[in-house]
Amino acid sequence: MATDQYHEPIELLDEKTRDITRVIKSVMEEFEAVDWYNQRMSATKDKEVYEILKHNRDEELEHAAMGIEWLRRQLPELDAELRENLFTKGPIGHHDEEGEADEEGNKSLNIGKPKR
Numbered sequence: 001m002a003t004d005q006y007h008e009p010i011e012l013l014d015e016k017t018r019d020i021t022r023v024i025k026s027v028m029e030e031f032e033a034v035d036w037y038n039q040r041m042s043a044t045k046d047k048e049v050y051e052i053l054k055h056n057r058d059e060e061l062e063h064a065a066m067g068i069e070w071l072r073r074q075l076p077e078l079d080a081e082l083r084e085n086l087f088t089k090g091p092i093g094h095h096d097e098e099g100e101a102d103e104e105g106n107k108s109l110n111i112g113k114p115k116r
Contacts, residue, residue, distance in 0.1 A: 020074060023067045030064035033057075 005025055006013065013021075037057030044050050072079045085092075 016074070020071065023070055027064050027067035027071070030060045030067065033060040034064065 005021060006018075010018070034057055037053050037060065041050050041053045041057065044053065068082075072082055
C-alpha cells in the first residue's frame, strides 16, 4: 500500500479517513486528466480528434463529480460549503476573508461561528 499520500502514520488513521484520502486523490487525478484533455483539445486542428478528446474529458468530469458527491456525503462541512457556494449568482469571492468587525471594530475570523 502506498503510504506517501498520508501525512500521519497510516496505523493511526481509521478506514473512513483512508477512504476520504483515496477519493480526494482520485478526484485530483480526474481533474488532472481534465486539464490534459483540455490542453489537447485546444492544441488540435483536427475536428474528429477534438471530439474524441472532448468525449474523454467529459467522462473524467463525470468521474470527478461522482467523487465530489461521495465526499459531500461523508463530510458535513463540505456539504455546507458546497450548498453555500455552488450555483449562486454574483461575485464568487463574496466572503469577507478578513472576518467581520464587532460593535467596537474588532475583527473576528469567525472560527466556529455559523455562516449567515
